[in-house]
Amino acid sequence: xxxxxxxxxxxxxxxxxxxxxxxxxxxxxxxxxxxxxxxxxxxxxxxxxxxxxxxxxxxxxxxxxxxxxxxxxxxxxxxxxxxxxxxxxxxxxxxxxxxxxxxxxxxxxxxxxxxxxxxxxxxxxxxxxxxxxxxxxxxxxxxxxxxxxxxxxxxxxxxxxxxxxxxxxxxxxxxxxxxxxxxxxxxxxxxxxxxxxxxxxxxxxxxxxxxxxxxxxxxxxxxxxxxxxxxxxxxxxxxxxxxxxxxxxxxxxxxxxxxxxxxxxxxxxxxxxxxxxxxxxxxxxxxxxxxxxxxxxxxxxxxxxxxxxxxxxxxxxxxxxxxxxxxxxxxxxxxxxxxxxxx
Amino acid sequence: xxxxxxxxxxxxxxxxxxxxxxxxxxxxxxxxxxxxxxxxxxxxxxxxxxxxxxxxxxxxxxxxxxxxxxxxxxxxxxxxxxxxxxxxxxxxxxxxxxxxxxxxxxxxxxxxxxxxxxxxxxxxxxxxxxxxxxxxxxxxxxxxxxxxxxxxxxxxxxxxxxxxxxxxxxxxxxxxxxxxxxxxxxxxxxxxxxxxxxxxxxxxxxxxxxxxxxxxxxxxxxxxxxxxxxxxxxxxxxxxxxxxxxxxxxxxxxxxxxxxxxxxxxxxxxxxxxxxxxxxxxxxxxxxxxxxxxxxxxxxxxxxxxxxxxxxxxxxxxxxxxxxxxxxxxxxxxxxxxxxxxxxxxxxxxxxxxxxxxxxxxxxxxxxxxxxxxxxxxxxxxxxxxxxxxxxxxxxxxxxxxxxxxxxxxxxxxxxxxxxxxxxxxxxxxxxxxxxxxxxxxxxxxxxxxxxxxxxxxxxxxxxxxxxxxxxxxxxxxxxxxxxxxxxxxxxxxxxxxxxxxxxxxxx
Numbered sequence: 001x002x003x004x005x006x007x008x009x010x011x012x013x014x015x016x017x018x019x020x021x022x023x024x025x026x027x028x029x030x031x032x033x034x035x036x037x038x039x040x041x042x043x044x045x046x047x048x049x050x051x052x053x054x055x056x057x058x059x060x061x062x063x064x065x066x067x068x069x070x071x072x073x074x075x076x077x078x079x080x081x082x083x084x085x086x087x088x089x090x091x092x093x094x095x096x097x098x099x100x101x102x103x104x105x106x107x108x109x110x111x112x113x114x115x116x117x118x119x120x121x122x123x124x125x126x127x128x129x130x131x132x133x134x135x136x137x138x139x140x141x142x143x144x145x146x147x148x149x150x151x152x153x154x155x156x157x158x159x160x161x162x163x164x165x166x167x168x169x170x171x172x173x174x175x176x177x178x179x180x181x182x183x184x185x186x187x188x189x190x191x192x193x194x195x196x197x198x199x200x201x202x203x204x205x206x207x208x209x210x211x212x213x214x215x216x217x218x219x220x221x222x223x224x225x226x227x228x229x230x231x232x233x234x235x236x237x238x239x240x241x242x243x244x245x246x247x248x249x250x251x252x253x254x255x256x257x258x259x260x261x262x263x264x265x266x267x268x269x270x271x272x273x274x275x276x277x278x279x280x281x282x283x284x285x286x287x288x289x290x291x292x293x294x295x296x297x298x299x300x301x302x303x304x305x306x307x308x309x310x311x312x313x314x315x316x317x318x319x320x321x322x323x324x325x326x327x328x329x330x331x332x333x334x335x336x337x338x339x340x341x342x343x
Numbered sequence: 344x345x346x347x348x349x350x351x352x353x354x355x356x357x358x359x360x361x362x363x364x365x366x367x368x369x370x371x372x373x374x375x376x377x378x379x380x381x382x383x384x385x386x387x388x389x390x391x392x393x394x395x396x397x398x399x400x401x402x403x404x405x406x407x408x409x410x411x412x413x414x415x416x417x418x419x420x421x422x423x424x425x426x427x428x429x430x431x432x433x434x435x436x437x438x439x440x441x442x443x444x445x446x447x448x449x450x451x452x453x454x455x456x457x458x459x460x461x462x463x464x465x466x467x468x469x470x471x472x473x474x475x476x477x478x479x480x481x482x483x484x485x486x487x488x489x490x491x492x493x494x495x496x497x498x499x500x501x502x503x504x505x506x507x508x509x510x511x512x513x514x515x516x517x518x519x520x521x522x523x524x525x526x527x528x529x530x531x532x533x534x535x536x537x538x539x540x541x542x543x544x545x546x547x548x549x550x551x552x553x554x555x556x557x558x559x560x561x562x563x564x565x566x567x568x569x570x571x572x573x574x575x576x577x578x579x580x581x582x583x584x585x586x587x588x589x590x591x592x593x594x595x596x597x598x599x600x601x602x603x604x605x606x607x608x609x610x611x612x613x614x615x616x617x618x619x620x621x622x623x624x625x626x627x628x629x630x631x632x633x634x635x636x637x638x639x640x641x642x643x644x645x646x647x648x649x650x651x652x653x654x655x656x657x658x659x660x661x662x663x664x665x666x667x668x669x670x671x672x673x674x675x676x677x678x679x680x681x682x683x684x685x686x687x688x689x690x691x692x693x694x695x696x697x698x699x700x701x702x703x704x705x706x707x708x709x710x711x712x713x714x715x716x717x718x719x720x721x722x723x724x725x726x727x728x729x730x731x732x733x734x735x736x737x738x739x740x741x742x743x744x745x746x747x748x749x750x751x752x753x754x755x756x757x758x759x760x761x762x763x764x765x766x767x768x769x770x771x772x773x774x775x776x777x778x779x780x781x782x783x784x785x786x787x788x789x790x791x792x793x794x795x796x797x798x799x800x801x802x803x804x805x806x807x808x809x810x811x812x813x814x815x816x817x818x819x820x821x822x823x824x825x826x827x828x829x830x831x832x833x834x835x836x837x838x839x840x841x842x843x844x845x846x847x848x849x850x851x
Contacts, residue, residue, distance in 0.1 A: 002682045003669045006704075007767040009753030010674040010697060011357060011513070015715075015760040017708045071706055117709030117761075232714060281713040286727060288717070330728070337745045338351070338584065338722040339597040 017116075021076035023230045027221035028083055028276065034217040035087065038145035038210035041159040042091030047083060049095060049163075050102050054082035057106040065111070077116050081105050084124035084276060088269065088316075089131070090142045092162050092176070097138050101127040121323045122283045125316040132316065141176045145210025180208030181268045181312040184259060193256040198263075207266040215271045222275025231279035234288055238295020239274040239302075240265055246303045258307065270302060273315035283323045290326075290333035297322045346572060348592035350585045352719040353577045354754050356513050356675065360552065363635040364516035368524055369644045371629055372658065373420050373447050377649030378686040379405065380432045381441045384479040385486045386412030393443060397424045400454040402626055405443050408474050414487045415477040418445055419628040419647040421452040433652070433671045433685040435678040442686070445649070456624030461535050466493075469539060469621075476620035477627040477689075482507060482518075482581070482610035483672055485690045488617065491609065492539050494602055502605030503591050504542035506533060506614060508549040508556060509574060509581035512673025515693040517631040520643045521612050522549070522556035526563035532614030533569060535621055540607060545569040547611070548586045552576040578675060579752040583608040585721050597748055632691050634659045637666045637698035652683040652694055668697040675753040708761035716755035716765065722748045726755040726765055733768040738776050746772055 035043045058078035062069050085101055105127030113119040132139050154162070154175065178186065180202050187197045197203075204212045225231040247261035264270065269277070278284060278298050285294035298318045305314025382388040389406025399405060399418040406416030422445045429439040461469055474489040494501060506529075510518040522529065537545055547564070549557050551573040560571045574580050574589045584595050587606050595601045601608060612631060619625045628648055632655060635641035639660025646655055652669070656662060670677040672693055716726035725744055732741035746769060755765045 003680060006679055007764055008676050008678055009757050010670055012703060012762060013758050016705065017711055017760050020760050075708060117711045282711050286712050286714040286717060334725060335723045337597060337724060337748050339594045
């Protein structure tokens with residue numbers, strides 16, 4: 001009897017790239033639910049729009065590159081990129097803003113660098129930064145977290161109309177406002193102390209009102225990712241640890257000017273970034289020690305950008321900067337090979 | 344810390360041990376025809392001692408060890424040699440190799456067996472005896488045991504002698520069964536190893552999913568001081584380096600040997616064959632083979648070397664419907680056979696038939712650098728970097744990442760979510776590097792030969808000229824010299840044609 005020959009091993013674990021990506025999507029759900037609760041239908045519309053645009057862009061580039069469509073569309077990587085970006089956009093972002101961001105992420109950041117597995121920069125964050133630099137006004141128009149069902153909240157159709165470009169007679173000025181980190185930044189600039197600023201209604205128990213619940217949702221999902229070993233624990237530990245450490249130092253030096261570490265960790269995109277953005281395996285460091293360093297680097301950069309840079313939050317820039325450093329970190333943090341002398 | 348000392352990485356794999364370990368070892372039968380490969384060990388192929396038409400007896404040496412790293416091959420039964428030629432053998436290449444084909448005479452008549460008293464033998468005589476008995480590592484690596492029984496300056500005295508009964512590969516149970524049924528003989532074999540190597544302690548490592556084997560070995564070891572050490576069931580605990588780490592917390596150095604850290608490791612089945620050879624004068628002519636997987640009645644068989652895989656499978660009731668792949672060895676490290684018409688060798692620890700239902704061949708995706716391979720690598724390598732450089736054919740860089748520390752255990756390929764055949768890339772890179780190395784050696788040799796030739800030619804030239812100068816008077820212009828007449832004879836490069844011209848002149 002004759003048989004086909006292939007190389008060992010002849011058994012494989014039941015795993016796939018698609019499974020990894022789908023887990024990221026599942027893990028995002030609690031955070032997304034909280035965002036929808038506080039910021040309304042716009043969050044879901046952004047997600048749907050981003051997903052469609054991502055799949056179309058992915059399919060178009062795959063066709064041009066002569067790659068199998070079904071295989072690569074089925075790996076959920078484009079959808080994951082779309083979701084990661086959409087969640088970071090203002091809930092009433094106009095449709096073209098989302099489209100430009102997603103197309104930049106998929107076409108430029110992912111495929112022009114070689115496609116899945118080859119991109120040196122986090123695609124979602126490239127898309128985000130393109131938008132942040134090009135359209136700062138649209139990107140800063142965040143909704144006030146009134147919550148679904150409250151009198152001020154927009155209905156589904158109104159939201160859709162606004163996103164599609166019409167105003168429908170609704171004045172956006174009453175609905176949008178500065179984000180908590182924006183408020184902190186602006187008022188610090190006016191000479192107020194952190195304690196005074198914290199009394200603003202935009203803040204909740206720990207950090208921004210509404211935002212802090214979304215953060216809790218993303219923390220829950222993120223911990224599940226780490227627990228299932230989908231995301232490497234070293235990256236969020238490194239990033240939040242780095243951020244907390246530097247925030248503690250500055251807070252101890254001048255508590256009136258520098259917000260406490262728990263506020264820093266719980267604000268903006270720190271938790272979301274630590275578990276969902278920085279853990280993108282393709283663009284992160286791959287060694288155990290390297291991941292701690294990579295994460296810590298992002299944490300410190302986030303703090304520096306927030307406190308001394310030109311933007312209220314800095315997760316996207318910090319991640320992209322550390323993306324550049326990842327190969328070098330890997331080179332210098334190789335594990336000790338079995339049988340090699342230590343040190 | 345107390346033992347076992349865990350090694351980095353590794354996996355919990357599927358087990359599938361109970362399919363084949365519930366029945367006792369099936370005694371071998373004598374097939375009508377045996378094809379005995381002359382290369383059943385690492386090292387030089389054995390030199391054939393017989394030719395077609397010769398009569399041989401069971402246990403008669405038919406292949407002589409050729410050099411230090413080699414081992415003898417013997418007739419597994421009595422009969423007539425019908426051919427010494429190239430036959431299909433179980434090798435990944437699928438290429439044929441030299442074999443002695445024996446037609447059984449049905450009498451299974453032994454040659455005169457000569458047991459030896461190992462305690463009175465000179466160590467080198469004992470090692471020679473072992474080499475001539477064809478004893479090699481039966482764990483699958485088939486390294487000649489005589490070589491490993493010589494410490495030759497690698498360490499003063501052996502600290503630990505390790506007996507490997509871990510058997511971490513899924514499906515495989517041949518070591519489990521031999522420990523259950525032949526523990527006393529294994530221990531007798533260990534006595535011989537201990538006598539020769541004088542270890543400070545003897546440790547027997549067995550994965551803890553084999554309670555019967557552990558009990559049997561414990562019973563056989565009582566009063567000997569040998570320690571049976573159960574180790575956690577975690578692939579690849581049966582790798583010699585991993586088992587050494589588990590039992591002693593010592594790591595064999597990169598590019599070094601286990602004897603550098605005072606450890607030597609033998610498979611339990613090897614100890615058994617050593618005992619049979621020394622105490623009964625029986626060379627290695629059979630081994631326990633697990634026949635399992637998509638087989639009617641999976642079982643362990645005490646098979647004569649040279650029996651065909653098909654024979655063994657037939658004795659186990661044949662294939663079940665829909666066998667797609669036939670593997671020699673375990674599913675993690677074994678290699679797929681082209682056909683079942685190949686003979687059992689000393690390396691055949693397991694024949695695994697895989698049905699279509701158990702085979703998944705998912706499409707290969709790009710590496711997403713998830714690092715799961717890093718987590719499971721027992722050599723603590725960065726498999727994704729090795730893959731990257733192997734793909735790019737950057738053979739210098741891949742060695743910076745310690746390619747040659749890779750033991751090809753397959754853990755990285757097993758967990759890879761992109762289903763990249765990583766091990767295949769490493770094998771490819773290793774082969775390419777070896778080939779380049781050989782090429783370099785060949786080029787160096789050619790260069791030296793060329794240089795030597797040029798030197799010789801020059802020397803001869805000078806000698807000839809010197810002779811010429813002695814014989815011939817100073818030249819005056821002759822008609823034939825016309826072409827070179829204007830040239831200075833002092834120029835050595837031009838002297839050659841001139842002298843040839845002179846020779847021509849003479850011969851005319």
